[in-house]
Amino acid sequence: MNKYGKITMDGLVTNNATFKLVLGTCATLGLSSSAMNGLGMGISVTIVLLLSNVVISLLRKVIPNTVRIPAFIVIIATMVTLLRMVLYKFMPDLYDSMGVFLPLIVVNCMILGRAEAFASKQPVLDSAVDGVATGLGFTVALTIMGIIREFFGSGSFFGMKLWDFTIGFFTNSAGAFFVYGICIALFILITDQVEKMLRARRAKALRIPDGLSPLPATEEGTEKEEA
Amino acid sequence: MTVKQFFKSTAFKSLAVLLSIVIIAGGLLAICNDLLYVSEEEKFERSLAKIYGGSAKVEETIKLTNDNKKQGEGKINYAYLMDDGNYLIQATGEGGFSGGTATVWVVVGCKDKKFDGVKKVVYETNEGQTYISKFGDAFYDQFVKSASQLDGKTFSTDKSDKTVQVVNAGASMTTTAMCNAVNAAVSFFKTAILGEEVVADIYAYQKFVDVENSTITPDIATKTVTYSLAMKKNGIAPAYTANVTVVDGVITAFAYEGSIATDDSFAGKVDASLKDGSLLIGKNADEIKALITEEGGNVSMKLPADANLTTDATYSSMNLILAAAFATANFDTFLYPVVYADWITEDAHTVEGTTVTYTLTVKKNAPAPAINVTVVVTDGAVASVTVGDKIAEPDSFADSVAAGVKDGSFFVGKTATDMAAMVKEDGGKLAAADLTGLELTTGATRSTESIIYAVAYATCNYATFLAKDAPADNGGDQ
């Protein structure tokens, strides 16, 4: 696997911001009431992430270490403001449905996190790939949750009405927390299984007997970032 | 630390970098803000589009005046002509809970300059309506009706009409306010935008009688009008036919056909004096009117104590009295029908022997103004016609009117038959005068028409007015 492939894999799955690192939770819970909202929020965050990563990576040698956090925040806030203007001008419906969560992209710890951990140390192209991958990981997660909540909560798929049967629980806040919790649990379950399988295959290839390989770190390894 | 040292220090570098980032970011945002500026107009159209559904553009903002703002029990706040030809009107309805109001947006359909029903109703705001949360889409959809469904009807929660269902037992007042708002919007559209005059009932008590399906036979010689009235449904009382004969304004015979109540037991409760008509026979218009109370469009009974009527069949009893009321109140109108009245706004005529002198004002017939015409008809033929000074707008057009028309010489000697041949009838209204045989220069056609209408009115109603006013002239014979 080459370098970019690894960065992509990292952002999309292994260090998925939503399900693995549990970052940007506010937006995840607030904007996953429908698949379209989730997708819109995800793409918005991806764009901000890409732009801020590129700019910060470009300026990484200019910005002194002592003022890097304020500088990052200004850059991110500028990108969010730009995005806000563009959305308000061209997609007012999405702008309205995102409401207060749009300016709150600024304090989405995922973006500052990537700026601090990756973009401020890596070259531009790597940072751009990382931004897109992380953003897409977030987008996919939000869209999946959106599809689930929309399917049960309003009986539709991306706004297309499927039937009249609805469960109100999924549209309100309790449903958001519940679906999020279950999704994280499923994600951990699946990645664990896949990792076990991979290890088993590798172990076989290396002719190391099963069971001797150390178990993958799971929930203990999950970073509990606070913002 | 010297100045030189300061400029080389990390502190300065940090500050300089941070400041320049902030300035560049600010500048970039300022430029983008200008580029992506959303104008007030655009914002407004967006908010309208949300109400209207889809992308809607305002074609024209309708000016509201103090005269057309107030419509019935409601008032108009905004009115717009949209680019698809429909009208978007915001109206506030009065008469809500605790004197409050309800404001809604109404999309009034307009097709070929005609009312095309209510297309959409969207709630906007309210004042003091505590049950507003009970009103959902299903409620507002009740207002969506085609023109034919609404034909002359207004929205009300009235039980007999049931055009609108009350959402919740406690929300009937709010529903009334909503109905008033929608009615105001529709009425604004019809009167202020289409310029339709509110079609007033021609006859007294007309709303209770299906005049088109009734047979009304006047006989001037015996001063008798014989009615076979198709009475409309009145509340729970069914439609029926009333046969009434009125001679010289007084009922001489009263009978009915068909059932007057939903079942026989109710019919039995209607007093015998009403059923055989004895309570009504011998009474004139005023005496019948005394049996009825009218309050703000609602009609209720005020029967004498001796009539011994049970309250159980109020609607049925009422419907019988209404037939008598219609027959007596419109006696004169049917016995002496006035024709070609549509174009005349004022008519002061005097009858002397066989001469009727009319002082008429003809309705404005754009571009011709309202014209004053005095016509004298003797023995059925025109004796003289005097036309007022103002006959065209601007005055210079008056020169285009033929001299014979202006001084009236053209009309002298013409009879009702001659004049009737000169005007065309179109749906009961005078539409255009047949001006062949008149030496005319174009340019004042409307003014000429107006004068012809006045003369036609005078000659064709000559006989009627003569017959009607003749008794009064010789002291009256009542």
Next chain:
Amino acid sequence: MFETILMIVIAAVFSQNFILVKFLGICPFLGVSKKTNSALMMGIAVTAVMLLATLVTYPLYTFVMVPLGIEYLEIIFFIFIIAALVQMLEKFIQKFSPSLYQSMGIYLPLITTNCAILGVAELVLKAEVATVVPGVTAGIAMNLGYALIYALCAGLGFTLAMVLMGGVRERIENLPAAKCMKGFPITMVVASFMAMAFYVFTLI
């Protein structure tokens, strides 16, 4: 007036609870709610900063930024004001009450990127109270007084949810749970049940 204030209080604390209904400030909710005591301290710190931030941002936006036509800079301005306020508060507490700083100081730096603070500052910029607090009679204009009451109550609602969650988590942390459900997933499910309880308040 009184009715409006009452509506704001009920909405901000219960029916429109910042954490459980509006999803603002979830990160500290998940991160700092492991113990009741720390949850309470975090809640108080957030409430204080919310109140202060609104006190500065609302007049700044209404009386300076709008007349100057620079509303578009609101995000940058607000985030810096909040960061500066947090710094000042931290220094202030450190100087005047070292014991308080000991118990609360460590939470302060975390607050800068707490979306609940920026959320309040952005929410109260609406022209009418009714857009922020559903149920208030339409037409009442927002002012600094209402904004501050809203900020205070939003902070109280935040603290309430934090403390409740802290109490629950102290107990569930040691319970046996399926491996994949441990940590965040079980916390989310617990939060879901709490949200259900708070949902009842929206029916008032």
